[in-house]
Amino acid sequence: MKIAVCIKRVPVMDVRFRIAADGKSVDETGLKYDVNDFDLWAVEAALQLKEKTGDGEVVVFSLGPDAVQEQIRKALSMGADRGVQLKADRAPADPLSIAKALAAELKASQWDVVFFGKVAIDSADQSVGPMVAELLGLPCVSAISSLDIANGRGTAKRELESASEIVEFPLPVVLTVDEGLNKERLPNLKGIMAAKKKPLEVKPAQLDAGTVNVVAMELPAERAAGRIIGEGAAAVPELVRLLQTEAKVL
Amino acid sequence: MANVFAFAESRGGELRKVALEVVTAARTLADATGGGEVHALLVGAPGIAGKAAPLGAHGADVVHLCEHPAFANANPEAAAALAAQLLKQTGARAGLFPASAQGRDLAPRVAAKLGVGLASDVTAFSAQGDAIHAKHPTHTGKVIATLALTGTPALLALRPNVFTPKESAKAGRVESVAPVADPAASRVVVKEMRGGGKAKLDLSEAPVIVSGGRGLKAAENFKLVEDLAAAFGNAAVGATRAVTDDGWRPHSDQIGQTGRVVSPDLYVAVGISGAIQHLAGMRTSRTIVAINKDKEAPIFKLADYGIVGDVFEILPPLIEAVKAARASRG
Numbered sequence: 001m002k003i004a005v006c007i008k009r010v011p012v013m014d015v016r017f018r019i020a021a022d023g024k025s026v027d028e029t030g031l032k033y034d035v036n037d038f039d040l041w042a043v044e045a046a047l048q049l050k051e052k053t054g055d056g057e058v059v060v061f062s063l064g065p066d067a068v069q070e071q072i073r074k075a076l077s078m079g080a081d082r083g084v085q086l087k088a089d090r091a092p093a094d095p096l097s098i099a100k101a102l103a104a105e106l107k108a109s110q111w112d113v114v115f116f117g118k119v120a121i122d123s124a125d126q127s128v129g130p131m132v133a134e135l136l137g138l139p140c141v142s143a144i145s146s147l148d149i150a151n152g153r154g155t156a157k158r159e160l161e162s163a164s165e166i167v168e169f170p171l172p173v174v175l176t177v178d179e180g181l182n183k184e185r186l187p188n189l190k191g192i193m194a195a196k197k198k199p200l201e202v203k204p205a206q207l208d209a210g211t212v213n214v215v216a217m218e219l220p221a222e223r224a225a226g227r228i229i230g231e232g233a234a235a236v237p238e239l240v241r242l243l244q245t246e247a248k249v250l
Numbered sequence: 251m252a253n254v255f256a257f258a259e260s261r262g263g264e265l266r267k268v269a270l271e272v273v274t275a276a277r278t279l280a281d282a283t284g285g286g287e288v289h290a291l292l293v294g295a296p297g298i299a300g301k302a303a304p305l306g307a308h309g310a311d312v313v314h315l316c317e318h319p320a321f322a323n324a325n326p327e328a329a330a331a332l333a334a335q336l337l338k339q340t341g342a343r344a345g346l347f348p349a350s351a352q353g354r355d356l357a358p359r360v361a362a363k364l365g366v367g368l369a370s371d372v373t374a375f376s377a378q379g380d381a382i383h384a385k386h387p388t389h390t391g392k393v394i395a396t397l398a399l400t401g402t403p404a405l406l407a408l409r410p411n412v413f414t415p416k417e418s419a420k421a422g423r424v425e426s427v428a429p430v431a432d433p434a435a436s437r438v439v440v441k442e443m444r445g446g447g448k449a450k451l452d453l454s455e456a457p458v459i460v461s462g463g464r465g466l467k468a469a470e471n472f473k474l475v476e477d478l479a480a481a482f483g484n485a486a487v488g489a490t491r492a493v494t495d496d497g498w499r500p501h502s503d504q505i506g507q508t509g510r511v512v513s514p515d516l517y518v519a520v521g522i523s524g525a526i527q528h529l530a531g532m533r534t535s536r537t538i539v540a541i542n543k544d545k546e547a548p549i550f551k552l553a554d555y556g557i558v559g560d561v562f563e564i565l566p567p568l569i570e571a572v573k574a575a576r577a578s579r580g
């Protein structure tokens with residue numbers, strides 16, 4: 001199996017973000033970064049598939065500045081075979097620009113499966129995977145939470161609102177991974193050492209100008225400070241009264 | 251004058267509420283940009299024609315209808331081909347989709363087919379000269395980006411439950427349209443649908459959400475959460491990752507950074523600590539109620555109405571009180 005996985009470097013989210021002086025980007029001072037959560041599950045899915053079929057190669061792609069090599073190395077330390085950085089000053093705001101650059105690179109080889117995360121938690125676009133599939137002319141199943149591949153065909157589950165669907169698909173295929181498919185393995189010391197020697201190729205990203213640009217970023221309006229209205233069952237009548245008269249939801 | 255395209259999502263032969271939201275938003279945009287036509291696309295199994303009328307009533311001038319047995323379930327390959335063709339044919343200035351599970355699968359395919367920009371999970375938008383500006387929450391809802399889309403058509407996927415459906419004076423006409431790509435030849439095929447009965451309100455549509463956390467102690471105690479939801483009558487049940495990880499509830503109920511993002515009128519958090527990753531999914535709820543025995547729980551910083559105490563003591567009388575309040579309202 002030849003398996004590609006696209007991963008994105010994203011800020012760790014448990015902070016209060018600040019808007020940079022340009023008014024249209026996040027101030028990066030002091031931010032920590034990691035592999036996008038969903039992409040870790042995509043890497044795990046790729047490794048499991050390789051292990052199951054007993055042969056093949058898992059190649060990790062990330063588009064961005066040299067700092068993304070840190071995230072590529074993490075995937076290599078989990079067990080991926082080699083990495084490719086598509087070098088760019090930053091990942092652009094237009095998901096189609098990212099998708100075109102990834103597709104241009106992926107097109108150069110034949111893949112059995114190309115994995116993406118369902119969504120990058122910084123851009124929150126949930127678009128790049130299906131866009132790449134379209135650009136490569138491959139079938140696509142997005143947001144999968146179960147996966148079974150055998151004999152050149154696959155079955156996956158997708159969660160919908162209050163429902164789920166079981167879909168069948170042929171290979172080659174593009175899959176985007178939702179939470180619940182697996183839990184990612186932690187890199188062990190041996191993996192970390194091995195990763196240092198694995199090949200990591202750097203190529204320029206073929207980015208176009210795109211038609212989606214950020215014109216402003218702001219922090220959402222603060223909520224009013226919380227209010228405790230009482231303790232225990234005794235507070236129930238007051239809660240119901242407030243829901244009726246103040247919040248008007250009952 | 252600018253035409254606007256709207257994808258009318260259906261499931262199991264029924265329109266979804268997001269279809270009316272998207273068509274209403276398309277009407278608003280068309281009216282704001284000189285009164286072009288709204289072209290809605292409705293695909294489904296034979297019989298879906300019977301569901302076209304509400305789309306006209308919500309502002310579609312033309313409902314393009316494609317009935318085919320292979321549209322009985324979601325068929326994004328064939329639907330994307332048809333949507334892309336209609337967007338071109340109608341010279342649409344913009345194409346609106348729901349940011350639902352299906353819409354977020356479909357819209358990027360259409361954007362890539364046409365080579366145009368897409369803004370996802372849009373909470374507000376407006377025409378600004380030749381561009382369309384869209385507000386889009388990023389960074390787990392902690393940042394709001396304003397995106398400018400300069401290509402034509404500009405595609406937007408609208409967050410469910412944000413754009414309110416509104417009837418319009420017009421009644422649209424229905425036109426049959428033939429598929430562009432044979433729906434029966436799609437490579438990805440839905441073999442089975444599970445769940446999704448009509449009776450069950452979904453998290454993205456429900457005006458009220460009652461959500462439970464680890465404070466409920468065991469899966470069977472979720473009955474209390476379900477009973478409270480039933481007492482409200484218009485509520486869906488949500489959960490934290492602690493709960494879905496333990497298998498008390500399916501992952502599809504999970505609200506938060508790696509789960510669903512919701513913004514109901516009322517969110518009741520029961521035995522939930524209020525971890526930052528959970529707040530990412532519900533902080534935009536209009537009114538938040540929290541019930542937690544720890545008065546230092548972070549959820550109380552956000553809650554409009556907090557009650558400190560044991561859920562097992564508070565929920566039974568609350569269920570009765572909510573029932574009584576609804577009964578007295580008639």
Ligand SMILES: Cc1cc2nc3c(=O)[nH]c(=O)nc-3n(C[C@H](O)[C@H](O)[C@H](O)COP(=O)(O)OP(=O)(O)OC[C@H]3O[C@@H](n4cnc5c(N)ncnc54)[C@H](O)[C@@H]3O)c2cc1C
Pocket residue numbers: 037462463464465466489490491492493504505506507508509510520521522523524525526527528531541542543544547559560561562
């Ligand atoms: C990358 C990442 C992504 C994540 N994504 C999500 C996500 O999408 N959604 C999500 O929810 N979490 C997510 N989490 C997990 C999150 O960090 C928390 O662990 C989780 O939200 C905690 O769930 P909880 O509030 O149910 O449990 P706890 O934090 O254990 O809180 C239980 C609460 O119940 C209260 N309690 C206990 N007994 C009672 C009682 N008898 N009566 C009243 N109150 C009681 C306690 O005081 C406590 O506050 C994510 C974490 C990571 C690292």
Ligand SMILES: Nc1ncnc2c1ncn2[C@@H]1O[C@H](COP(=O)(O)O)[C@@H](O)[C@H]1O
Pocket residue numbers: 006007008009036038039042061062063064091095098115116117118119120121123124125126127128129
């Ligand atoms: N800069 C990038 N480099 C590599 N993969 C990316 C990049 N941006 C997005 N992706 C992939 O596309 C998925 C969806 O991203 P998005 O459409 O931005 O939400 C991510 O989970 C990654 O798998």
